[in-house]
Amino acid sequence: MKLSDQFEQRFHAMINHYPTKRSVLVPSLLYAQDELGYLTDELIAEMAQRLDLTDLEIRNVISYYSMLTTQPRGKFNVQVCTNIACMLRGGEEILDHCKRKLGIGHKGTTRDGLFSLEEVECIGACSWAPAAQVNYDFHENLTPERMNEVLQDYRRKVHQQENC
């Protein structure tokens, strides 16, 4: 299957870093997912073929890692941490706020396909709690108001892209 040049560059560079081919699997899946939105059957077959693995082995690996998914989700994946440090400083309120604001629950996706919501475990922002990640961007010291702005920013970004 056709993957981006950037993916291919990364993949072919990485495969030389290890004595076994399958070592590239986890980071490659994540990079592929970044491009495709989720890990499609086609991609799984492609990786299996490239790395001399079975589809089953690839699926077993995918299902182990919480960031990897075989289900489509929104353009922006809002991941709110509610683990202990965030919980103490209002992480759950941020999550509830997002649920209300986006009208979706844990692992839900908005109807326009823009946002998905996920309650996640510690993302390493404990001293700046509560925190959330939208895709890979960290947003810290959140309040419901700050969260509104964050979501608004992403919406604006999409509109700008669409208008260009």
Place this chain on the structure above:
Amino acid sequence: MADVNITLDGKKLTAPAGTLLIEACKNAGIEVPSFCYYPGFSLQGACRMCLVKIEKVPKLQTACTTVIGEGMIVTTDSPEIHQARKSMVELLLGNHPLDCPVCDAGGECELQDMTFAYGAAESKYIDIKNHREEQQWSPVVYFDRPRCILCYRCVRVCGEGMDVWALGIQNRGVASVIAPNKEDHLECEECGMCIDICPVGALTSGAYRYKTRPWEMKHIDTTCTHCGDGCRTTLGVRRADTGIEIVRGDNRDKSGINGDFLCIKGRYAFDFVDNEQRIKQPLIRKDGRLTPSSWEEAFELIGRRFAEICGREGGRAIGVIGSSKTSNEENYLLQKFARVVLGTNNIDHHRTGDFPAFARALAGKLDATASMRDVFKAPAMLVIGNDPTNQHPLLAWQIRNNVRLHRSRLYVINSQPIKLRRQATAFAHIPAGSEAKLVALLAGDDSVLDVLVSENTPREALLSLRDRLRGEQNLVIIFGAELRGEEMARLVKVGSAVSGAKFVCLGDYANSRGAADMGLYPDLLPGYLPVTQGKTFREEWGGLPDAPGLTIPQMVDAAKAGQLKALYVVGANPVARFNIDPFAFAKSFVVMQDMFLTETALIADVVLPGANAYEKSGTFTNTCGDLQLLRKAGEVTGTKPDFEIIVRIAERMGFDVRKLVPFGGGMWADMGQSRGAQSGEADRHSVWLEAHGLETKLSPFDPMAILDEIQRLVPGYHVSRRTLLSGTDQHTRIGGPGILHNPELIVPANDDLFTSGTLGRYSRALNSVLENQRRKPVETEVAAD
């Protein structure tokens, strides 16, 4: 390896260095429980049931992952250990459905046993249990996640043991689940090993589920009736209206030559037994139609016609076709019947391997054949031709696991990229039909190189393969029907350059080797003795025809020419197998005994309902020459074992059956003082039995009586009867002198994992798998881990 000293529960012991603690305990008679540990497969340390206390180590340690060390002091049970194990069981029971009353595994479940042993009776868990719907993964495999305790035995047996890798683990944490290779279903060899090895009722078999409670069955160990490998299968049987019903086939008793292994046929394809098309009454052709009759009427008719033909035209007017699926005793009896009662050498069977040539090639050599057990232990193996994965699944299992567990070197030479190449140290891919050339190359003839060289296999690869083989010792050489006749002698010569080389000649059916050994040949007596040299047998039997008889194709020709007046077919289907024109036998009196109305029934005048190998006692010889016991498991009212049928026909022909079967015993016993060929035979048998506490009631229908004669007269069969009767396989030596036949008389069965000649056609399990496969695209082979 050197021994180390350990102390187990206060007992001072020594055990070889490198032994796992759990095995050391087992050898010392101390049972350390485990779910995930399974000998021969990779270590898991997952179930934590085998926790033991090792002195100077603060935490409890898993005995399954600990290698014993010098001076190790171990406690295998204490209140702390007991509590640890009890809590594991409690934790498992938290999400376990406790549907034991309907679970297939109920009564033979390791989790039940552990719960009982560790007294985890109180249910501490009051939350809702995790649930998932049961899934059907294939016609024979069902999976019930809630019952699964995640011991990963199934994953390992499928991957490491079978090299199929169809099972994996999906998700993590409490959501972890065993997953089949095609998301919601399996595409695999359907061997059912995963089901057999499952300690609980998570994996259940489509053939057995919800049929019975385990304690309602009796368990009979017998020998599988399908391919030539001779696996032991344990049949679970119970009484039924129609006799004795076989409910389950599995591998409960792992002591057979197959150890842990059974394929789909051994496990599920016993179900031809109660196929509704089974004949349960003799049929006689009247006005062109096969019409139900009584046994009496049938025997009377056959006895009369055979006697008439013999009397009028002599035995040469009768042909006899035997079977590769009847017992040694029946085969021996059948050829004796042909030669002694009918007075003809017109006897043949469907040949799938050239055993007479094999016998000829090995004549005079001792210990030249390998047993099925040897294959698992040999330091090196050479496989020429055949596709053991599909045609000899046990042999393939032995080869694979010998490579995996003992690092044995495997050399594969084949015209196809057969799956065993994955275990091979070297694989030579040669053009189809060039196997004989290959043997010539191995023998040193470099002129054949040009024929053998291909893109896949360059010249150097072939030469280096030859060099490597010459450097091996105790090599086991296994070959398929690609090699016949003279080529075998050449191969044996190649082998004799390797010290300790042993051979396996592959034949396809459950008793193909036995049929050959017992002399179902027109020119060979039992033990590959040419009829022209039959002095022993002539003396024993009091006369036998000198001239070689007719082969099956010759019988057809003779029938067409009106010379063959009768044909007696026992457990074979020559019409389909040899594509015989049914009208060839239009004028012959054809008697057939079988389970089903096969194509051969079209030409039969009398059809007798025979019993199959699961319904009789006797012995089978597998393709390696391992002699094993058949034990009667099932019974279908209205059928008779072939042995009894043959004896009754002889009796109706007016023959003294005592000359056919040396039975006796009790107060009528011939005490061994009278004259005659079999004098004392039965008495030796009964004295022997008495001496070993094995006395049985003897009748002319007892195959054990003829086994005495076989053991006495057939070279190589003089093995320990006691060991045999205890259920252990006994390796027989192949006799000589053997003979060269027209190689075209060999017709390989070409059965694969899901077919089994006529038997397969009547197996629901095999048919359901085949049908299921037809619905799916062909799957390519999967890569190993």
Place this chain on the structure above:
Amino acid sequence: MADLVSHPDEVKIVSKRFGQGATDIDRYLELDGYKAVQKALGIGPDALINEVKNSGLRGRGGAGFNTGMKWSFVPKQSPRPKYVLCNGDESEPGTCKDRLIFEHDPHSVIEGVVIAGLSVESHVGYIYIRGEYRYLSNIMQKAIKDAYARGFLGKNIFGSGYDFDVYWHGGAGAYEVGEESALMESLEGKRGIPRIRPPFPAVVGLWGGPTIINNAETLASVPHIILGGAEWYASLGPPRNGGTRLFCLSGHVARPGVYELPMGYNLKKMIYEVAGGIADGRRLKAVVPGGASTPCLTAEEVDVPMDFDSLMKAGSMLGSGGVVVLDDSTCMVKFALRTMQFYQHESCGWCIPCREGTDWLKKTLARFHAGEGVKKDIDNIQYLAENMLGRTFCPLGDAAAMPTIAFIKKFRKEFEDHLEGRPCPFEKEGVVKQLPVFA
């Protein structure tokens, strides 16, 4: 990206270059960068190991094993290649220090990896960074590329004739992968299931070769030890607890943040002086001193030096340096539930006690917190946790059990207050907690 804080009591070693623009390799060189590795090239393996051993540096990931000692277990001769693996899969709740190192000082980690490699005569190192830290992966990849460009990595590093390669590797979301043998499995492209030990990674690690695995902070400390000397480093902390460490103060403190303090710094002082005390004029209730897996200390127990041995004596662990402070508005049942929810989510599922135990405890705690608890639940929770302890395949089970046992033992009264249908006394009014729907 994350805000930096500072306090006069700090001794900045690992955090020395934070905020100094040291991601730029030239700037890093100005700040004494890559001097340690050049010095190390002239020292020789045994002396390097001794230096690190004598510095009293102990694993910053949580277990606190003497780093030099760990390196010394690697066999001198090995038929298979040896490897260095930097564990940057920072996932322990309460911990956010490696993130700052990668963000501000990636070259110090590279330098640490190379020095570790020199000490065991390895030629390849991997820096594994958790998948969520994508921006840090980008920073690290650039740093590695820059180091190669300068000849600090690759063939003949610094003209020494020694070859050393460093590669980045990324995760994809799994706490369990922080366990060193699971980390290796993950790097090999498999599910992060821990391996059976022994053999330990120092003998049989990545692809069967001897492997050093250290936390990012540990490795980032190494260059400073090589430059400053073992004696100096050891003198910063109490005996056998050399140096400083990054403490991540979080929760109900006025000035949360990552502070670098000498080992043995008093916890009470850390909370009340360094982090500005409890916010909003509330009172201290409990502290989780070293990440979610360490048993909590009550307000009365916080007058304790923050080093491995002292905390062990106090019945807890120094762990990963994540200090989570709880004030008196915190419901301990809820805190215990959230902690268990984490372990239930992150259990790899390999062994029975962890897989089933965390799920069972989570369900019981959830029901309990929702007011559906029965009296025997309290004993059951303790019974279950105690039966997990020390019996799981890897330390994750212990990590789940230890804090739970502490919560029950130290705050039993609060558990009892939830009994008999009473709503959680700490929930704000109007908040109705639903029983968790069966997942």
